[in-house]
Amino acid sequence: MSSENAVSNTRSLGLAYIGLVLTPLFWAGNAVVARGTVESIPPLSMSFWRWVIALAFLLPFGLPGVWQHRKIIRQRLGSMLALATFSVGAFNSLLYFAATTTTATNIALINATIPIFVAFLAWVLLGDRTRPIQAVGIALAVLGILTVVARGDITVLTGLEAQPGDLIMVAAVFSWGLFSVLLRRQSVPLPALTFLTTQIFLGAMVILPFYLTDLFFFSGGFELSGETALPLLFVAIFPGILAYGFWNHGVQKIGPSKAAIFMYLTPVFASVLAGILLGESLGLFHIIGGLLILCGLLLATRAGRRTPEYRKMG
Structure with missing residues (x-):
């Protein structure tokens, strides 16, 4: 290998690690922005316009691929619509609804269990073999989720007093798990950019009737200003694209x-x-729940012969 190739590979690897550090930072920013804008942007408005803005940025680059692979997209339209519904449509909309009644920290902790839900659903729906140590990992992660949802108080669970947002976020993560399992079962042979562009378009179309219903009959939408435009641009560009x-x-x-x-x-x-x-503070239950989730993730995702595949559009 020439010195130029070695330098190029080193630079590319370095950029990969920088990108992998920035990615969870952007995902965390999505949760914080969602929580910080609950008073100014309704959840369905945030979800719909986030993807419309992202699509506007992507179309000049993604549209040629969509046109080139239009036959495959047409043949797999049903599968792609289902994938878009569970990912772009349901996951993000549920996340923004969760932010109205729970903290950004709780959202991020529950969101971190996505690999657990993917492994569990792959076992249930695809028959993937689960080793005993992976089952222990799943159990620990679930215990961690319950600790966060219960806020360290078991009576919250027994009295059915959990924050609605925590439960909605669990539903969001479950939705992403279904998307990931479907992605493996009904893999669509498209380049990444073409797949992403198509998914965002279909997902926005899935959200559209719910957004319009909310706009005209419930929330009334939001006022476009610097206070609302900047968060929308952030969630569209950074965690979205x-x-x-x-x-x-x-x-x-x-x-x-x-x-x-x-x-x-x-x-x-x-x-x-x-x-x-946002002035949120960490409680002891966050630390205990977070450690349980971390241990569970390490056992469930590192102990198996194969890591579940999932594309993240958080």
Whole structure:
């Protein structure tokens, strides 16, 4: 290998690691922005316009590929619509609804359990073999989620007094798990940019009737201003487009197992950002729940022969 190639590979690897650190930072920012804008931007408005803005940025680059692969897209339209519904449509809309009644820290902690839900649903729906140590990991992560949802008080669970947002976020993560399992079962042979562009378009179309219903009969939408435009641009560009590109580049360079470790930074970044920007404080239950989730993730995703595949558009 020539010295120029070695330098190029080193630079590319370095950029991959930088991107993998920025990706969970952007995902954490998504949770913090969602929580910080609950009074000014309704959840469905945030979800719909986030993807419309992202699509506007992507179309000049993604449209040629969509046209080139239009036959495959037409043949797999049903599968792609289902994938878009569970990912772009349901996951992000539920996340923004969760932010109305729970903290950004809780959102990030529960969001970090995505690999657990993917492994569990792959076992249930695809018949993937689960080793005993992975089952222990899943159980620990679930215990961690319950600790966060219960806020360290078991009577919250027994009295059915959990925050609605925590439960909605669990539903969001479950939705992403279904997307990931469907992605493996009904893999669509498209380039990454073409797949992303198509998914965002279909997902926005899924959200549209719910957004219009909310706009005309419930929330009334939001007033466009600097206070609302900047958060929308942030969630569209950084966690929406850049994080997806950084994540895919990182997975290609260092592999999915190593890249998955960087996901564990999301709740760390979220707790720091939420503390600085929103005044949220960490409780003992956050620390205990977070440690249980971390241990569970390490056991469930590192002990198996194969790491579940999932594309992240958080």
